[in-house]
Amino acid sequence: MNTTRVRTVPGPEAPVGTGTGERPGNRRQTVVKVLWTSVWLFYLGAPVTDLVAGGHSTGVRILGCLGLTAFVAWYLVLLFRTGHRASTARLLASVGVLAAQALVLSVCLGREWLVLFVYVSIASGAALPARVARWTVPGATALLVLAALSVPAGGYYLAGLVVPALLGGFAMIGVREMLRTTLELREARATVAQLAANEERLRLARDLHDLLGHSLSLITLKSELAGRMLPDHPGKAAAQVADIERVSRQALVDVREAVSGYRRPTLPGELAGARTALAAAGIVADLPVGPELPVDPDLPELPEEAESALAWALREAVTNVVRHSGARRCTVRLAARQTPAGPELELSVADDGPGAGAVVPGNGLAGLxxxxxxxxxTLSAGPSAGGFTLSARIPLTPLGSGS
Incomplete structure (x- = not known):
């Protein structure tokens, strides 16, 4: 990903597009990074001035120019190294070569060249891993001190070079760690967003399966019933068509609410829908009656999320009874039970159909x-005596506790 990188000390970074010590990814990044790096080469003015006006012989000047050119070239190669996959040993060897160049030039040409060690320290902090750079930065600074004590009047330059070498090198380490942490946070954010999107797709697929499976089954049954009634009982057929229209409209509303994430089915509503679906299929419905949940009022309340889960279970179970069971009677029961783990509400849907063999969980049971x-x-489903039974159990949350 393309991010802004800003450096505050002499260093190699382009302000945009590339990470510390990383190879630019395109021409624009290369140009920007070269320009940004070139700005900090201004501090090489002291060695250049020494070559021009330092009183050296022509041969020394030529060798000095070649040495400085080689140092700058190696410095740039190190900073523009072949991607972040370069081995630590290779990078450490490159920094060693840079330090050797700085040492030879400083000892041979004088104190003005000691500034090269600042570049060695910064390059090691920018290119090497933090666990290695925390040792190489002080090492480059110590080599600076030794070189300064080895050249005439080099000690006068120590005060102005030791602190920049240490601060510049460790600043590069800090910048690398900051950028690494930022990239990890962005990757983590992208992962969380992807997981949230996957969860939303799963929710939508589950809701649409439950909604449309029930509604389309009911529409199919009523369409077949209307077709059989049409020749002899056109009035009753018209009533079935009106029911088809009502179910279709309600299905559209349910789908829109499911897509919006606001739909929360209730047990009373699903019980009413189950009665209609079973009647349309010619199945005798033995269901709880009453506008309220048929649960003992002395028991703890049923959270909305738990009621919604039971309502979905009821819808899926009734849909399966209508579509697959071939039953003549369907019994739905809601019963509160006391278990060692606490009170729970059990929804059971039983039919007297021919039954099935081993249960093969499909999308519906998996979603439930x-x-x-x-x-x-928990959910359990399987053949029972004379039919098939699905049972869903939900723990009841005590009043005053979090759900």
């Missing part, structure tokens, strides 16, 4: 299991 697990509930 996930919904119930999210609120601490």
């Amino acid at each position: 299991t996930e919904r119930l697990a999210a609120v601490g509930g």
